Structure formats: structure tokens, C-alpha cells
Amino acid sequence: MARRVVCRAADVPENGLKEVEIEGGLKLLVANAGGEFFGFQATCPHQDVPLCEGVFDGSTLTCHMHLWQWDVRTGAPLGLAEAPLQKYSLAVEGDSLYLAGAATALDVGEIFNGIASATLDELAGLARSETFPPGTVLYRPGDAAEDFFVLDAGRVEFLVGRGERTTPGGFMLKKGEVFGWAALLDGYPARIASARCLEESRLLRINGKAALGVLERDPAAGFIVMRRLAALIARYLASSGAQ
Ligand code: FES
CATH class of the missing domain: 2.102.10.10 (Rieske [2Fe-2S] iron-sulphur domain)
Known part of the structure; x- marks a missing residue:
């Protein structure tokens, strides 16, 4: 930008x-x-x-x-x-x-980069930057899936399943990676995995419904984001089973 x-x-x-x-x-x-x-x-x-x-x-x-x-x-x-x-x-x-400053996690992330500046700014306006200490559980299976997250710094681990049957589902490592994307999907009101910070992590938290409202007002950006989101979900399903 x-x-x-x-x-x-x-x-x-x-x-x-x-x-x-x-x-x-x-x-x-x-x-x-x-x-x-x-x-x-x-x-x-x-x-x-x-x-x-x-x-x-x-x-x-x-x-x-x-x-x-x-x-x-x-x-x-x-x-x-x-x-x-x-x-x-x-x-x-x-x-x-x-x-000033370096590009934000939204700018560099694979989901939102390159969309219209005004739309990106609207999404940035919805984002709350939050920093969590190591070990923080961001959500668990069954929690309401209202917000999604964009990794700004740190490392987040996903676990699929419950209790002793929990298995690692993967990691978020790169600035700009999006997770908790059930919040961007109709018909998925609850989390199906857990996410935990493995180290101090800075995240952008964005309400899914509000973000969809922004994207509906810019259908070109909405199409790009949804196409990338579909590819991201397909990739995760192939590699880890679920998020
Ligand atoms: S403190 Fe600002 S609106 Fe309430």
C-alpha cells in the first residue's frame, strides 16, 4: 500500500x-x-x-x-x-x-492483500490488536465462532478433537495468516478446533459478521477473499483434517 x-x-x-x-x-x-x-x-x-x-x-x-x-x-x-x-x-x-510503519498483517496476509485500499482500511478499522501470553487458549471446540484472527506476530497451535483424543492440527507461523475462519462462514456458529498461543502472540481480532458486511459492499473484494478462503480451507482439510 x-x-x-x-x-x-x-x-x-x-x-x-x-x-x-x-x-x-x-x-x-x-x-x-x-x-x-x-x-x-x-x-x-x-x-x-x-x-x-x-x-x-x-x-x-x-x-x-x-x-x-x-x-x-x-x-x-x-x-x-x-x-x-x-x-x-x-x-x-x-x-x-x-x-508510517511496516505493512500490517492485513496488508501482507494471503487472504486480503491486494484488495481495494478503502475496503482494506474498513477491515483494518474493525480489527482489534491483542497480545496474548504463551499458553493462552484463544478458543475451544464448541465456543461461539464470532471473530476470526490474523496473526501479526508469534506462533499459534491448533488442536483438533477433545480431551485425550486431541491431536495437533497445525501451526500458524507467518504474519498475515488467518485462522478461526468459521466466523466468515454461514452455518458454522461454533468452533471445531482449539487454538493456543505457543509463544507471546500479537493478533488482529475481527468480527466475522462485520467483515462480511464490508465485503458485501465491495463485491469484487468479496469474491477475491472468498475464493482465497476456499483455497485456504481446502489446504487445511487436506493437511490437518479440520480447523
Ligand atoms: S467512553 Fe466513549 S462513548 Fe463511552
Whole structure:
């Protein structure tokens, strides 16, 4: 994905906030913390309220609606807040800010790469980045299959079956690999395998129904994603029996 201009640095007042919409339709909140710039999702993860209407003291961002707060350097929740903010790395060049950083797991993954930028941005807007310690069981057979995951870093193991009859079903190793894809399929409301982090793992968690809504609005992208998903499922069925 091409590097995208966010805004001019001078457009964001010192210790102030600004909401911007960048090429592709992604909306960001830009915070200027004493001359350092940080980018976040534009709306509150609680109830979709614009965060640019919140209060920012130069280090803590507060949503004015129910007073959830975040550390503006990390997006980590503080106080009452129950969810972190999605953070976007910004680079300053000359007098302008750009969306920076390495390609995201969505950009590089085999399912979503190459689809329209606006659609990818919408999917990225649905993603919650979560980090889990080694040993975390992400789901078990029978759990509701509401979300799917994209591996950003780490290693995840799949186990097929229950109890002592459990057998290894494979591993997710590469950034961008998608698992928990029952959430993207009609008629598969429950997990049929378990997934466990073998090491500290960073994942993007995306609600399946919401992602399907995005793909329905862009049928060309939807067709590509479903075709790749079908190939992925066929590959796993051939190699491991199930996911
Ligand atoms: S809407 Fe932001 S804290 Fe409730």
C-alpha cells in the first residue's frame, strides 16, 4: 500500500487533537503530545463517539461521553476504559505527517492483500490488536465462532478433537495468516478446533459478521477473499483434517 499523507503537522495544535480523513477513507485521530504525533482510531471503542471531541492534556486522552481514558503514547486503557485504542504509526517528514510503519498483517496476509485500499482500511478499522501470553487458549471446540484472527506476530497451535483424543492440527507461523475462519462462514456458529498461543502472540481480532458486511459492499473484494478462503480451507482439510 502506498504511503499516505495524513495532514500538515501545523494543523494539529500542540497538546491538541485533530480528526482527519486520509486517502482511502480511513479516519484517524491525530494527537500532538508536546511536538510528538500519535495516530489512533477516530471513534471511541465504547460507543462510536468521535474522540476529537474528547479532552487531551498532553498525555491522557479522555472520551467526554463516559470518561474512558487512554495513554496517548501507547493507546493503552487507563482508569475506567475497558479496551485499548487502535494505534497507527505516524512519520513526520518536512511539515507533513504520513501514515508510517511496516505493512500490517492485513496488508501482507494471503487472504486480503491486494484488495481495494478503502475496503482494506474498513477491515483494518474493525480489527482489534491483542497480545496474548504463551499458553493462552484463544478458543475451544464448541465456543461461539464470532471473530476470526490474523496473526501479526508469534506462533499459534491448533488442536483438533477433545480431551485425550486431541491431536495437533497445525501451526500458524507467518504474519498475515488467518485462522478461526468459521466466523466468515454461514452455518458454522461454533468452533471445531482449539487454538493456543505457543509463544507471546500479537493478533488482529475481527468480527466475522462485520467483515462480511464490508465485503458485501465491495463485491469484487468479496469474491477475491472468498475464493482465497476456499483455497485456504481446502489446504487445511487436506493437511490437518479440520480447523
Ligand atoms: S462513548 Fe466513549 S467512553 Fe463511552
